Amino acid sequence: MVASATKTKIAQELEDAWVALFRAPPAVVERVNARIRSEGFLTVEWYDVLWALARAPAGRIRQRDLGKDLLIARYNLSRLIDRLAAEGLVERVPCPADARGFDVVLTDKGRDLRAATWPVYAQALREEIGSRLSTDEQCKLSRLLAKLV
Amino acid sequence: MVASATKTKIAQELEDAWVALFRAPPAVVERVNARIRSEGFLTVEWYDVLWALARAPAGRIRQRDLGKDLLIARYNLSRLIDRLAAEGLVERVPCPADARGFDVVLTDKGRDLRAATWPVYAQALREEIGSRLSTDEQCKLSRLLAKLV
DNA sequence: TAGATAATGTTGCGTTCGCAACAAATAGGC
DNA sequence: GCCTATTTGTTGCGAACGCAACATTATCTA
Structure with missing residues (x-):
């Protein structure tokens, strides 16, 4: 790759x-997380997996697709699912159509916990x-952020 | 604290x-970081500290103020400064006006590395x-995100 | 259909984050 | 001045991230 001429301004x-994008969202997420945790519930990272599953047909999504939806890197999702499974909130079952893959399935416990968390989260x-x-403004923000992905 | 009546919708x-705010920014930051690291330079987290110092009078800011500017929690900033200091990019010197505090000072090495990183970052x-x-759109995004902090 | 390439998921390792608890110093109220 | 409350910064510990390397299976190509 040829080093392109990079302007310095x-x-x-x-x-x-950039500064706003880099600094503000983590601070907001942390505040939301702090509220939820102070009530004894899940972090938003855990919640969002359960949420995605709750919306999926049969509470079931292939791990690969979950990663794409949630914008989570493979290696991080792999271990996030490990933790959720260790708590009995989801299960990994072999994907019928592809022996490499796994479907992630919401358990009853996961479904209940997600539902219980929702009011606090909302x-x-x-x-x-x-x-x-x-x-x-909420709509504008969604639209602008969508352009960056 | 009395549990407030929380609507479920x-x-x-x-x-x-919320979903956009939660998912998109980390993905963008990761892409930026990947570019910079592939060229052998600093992550944006490190860079931004050096940047803040480079803009400060005498390349020097009190740690507390740095945390507020960068929206970094005290305990994280403390260790981030440790790492930067271990690499010789900054120094911690006692704050003259307050015996609890420290000023963080940019070293020559830190100044040079920041400058060298800038073209790639930009x-x-x-x-x-x-x-x-x-x-x-960039202006609108800044304005919207500023409202959330 | 054999062989190369790509996709999917996991893991070892080191880095970084987040909470809770802590020490030290300042600021305020009396 | 004295006692309490607040501010500032650090640290132990466990959780989570990010890179690189890997095993396995699917897909493409010739």
Whole structure:
């Protein structure tokens, strides 16, 4: 690969957008997590897997597809599923159509825990995001972030 | 604390905004980091500390203020500074005005490494963000994310 | 259909994060 | 001044991440 001529200046708007993107979201996620944990429930990382499964047909998704949906790298998802399975919240079953793969299946325990967590989670989202952004702003934010993926 | 009556529904816009906020930024940051690391340079987490110091008067900021600027939790910043100091990129010196505190000072080595990293970093930002969002969109994104902090 | 290539998932290893508990110093209320 | 509460920073510990290397299976190509 030829080293391209890299200019040493970037636009202020680009710098500002990057700094905001880099710093703000983790802080917001941490606040949401802190609220949920203080009530004794799951982190959002765990929750989101259960949520994705709860929406999937038969509470079942192939691990590969789960990673793509949740934007989680393979090696991280692999161990995240390990932890969820160790808690009995999901199960890994061989994928019928592909001997390499696994379907991740939501257990009853996982389904119940997700449902129990939801009110606390929803409340955290209302307070951390709903109270700070109008509905219109929420839509704009979704749209802008979608362009970056 | 009295358990507040928590509704079990939230608006679709809020859910979408949260999901985007939760998933997209880490993926973008990881892509930027991968580019920079593939060229043998610093992760953005390290870079941003050096950057903040390079902008500060005399290349020097109190650790507490650095944490607030960068939105890094105390216990994480403490160890991040440890690592940077172990590499000789910064130094910790007692804060003259407050015996509890430390000023973090950029070393010559840190200054040089930051400068050397910049072209690669800037190029990564142009490609990952500049090419996906217009200047106007970049401004909107900054503004929306600022509201969440 | 054999051989090379790609996709899927796991694991060893070191790094980094997050909580809780802690020590030390300052600031405030009386 | 004195006692308490707050602020600042560190550390032990376990959880989670990220890279590189790996095994296994599927897919493509000739």
